[in-house]
Amino acid sequence: MGFGLGLVDPELGRHHRRVRSAPEPLRVGVVGGGDTDCTDGKMLQVSGKVEKVDTEFFDEDEYVVRVSDGSQFAILTVNCHDLSSDEVSSLKRGDDITVVGEFDDGGDLGVEIKDCKIV
Numbered sequence: 001m002g003f004g005l006g007l008v009d010p011e012l013g014r015h016h017r018r019v020r021s022a023p024e025p026l027r028v029g030v031v032g033g034g035d036t037d038c039t040d041g042k043m044l045q046v047s048g049k050v051e052k053v054d055t056e057f058f059d060e061d062e063y064v065v066r067v068s069d070g071s072q073f074a075i076l077t078v079n080c081h082d083l084s085s086d087e088v089s090s091l092k093r094g095d096d097i098t099v100v101g102e103f104d105d106g107g108d109l110g111v112e113i114k115d116c117k118i119v
Contacts, residue, residue, distance in 0.1 A: 048069055063085060065099065
């Protein structure tokens with residue numbers, strides 16, 4: 001037997017499940033179309049939600065923005081490297097964002113893109 005939170009409709013006396021809408025999926029596309037296999041040097045456009053803004057590990061003048069689908073437990077993320085403080089100064093967690101950058105590396109949990117620009 002399953003368990004779910006719900007509401008009872010007082011007029012009908014029926015139990016209704018509370019359904020939470022799913023987050024908008026993280027969207028990744030190849031700039032200019034073409035082959036969708038990601039290889040070094042291919043330009044990607046990524047749209048999603050700002051999850052985190054942080055400084056680069058070796059260069060505190062450069063910033064990284066982590067983009068996800070906005071869900072609480074996002075698994076797939078895209079790290080956008082090489083952004084300036086001017087570009088990220090007004091960003092907040094949860095903001096909608098679209099970035100363009102060069103594919104650098106990818107794995108099971110995310111993608112790294114460099115030379116990012118916010119569009």
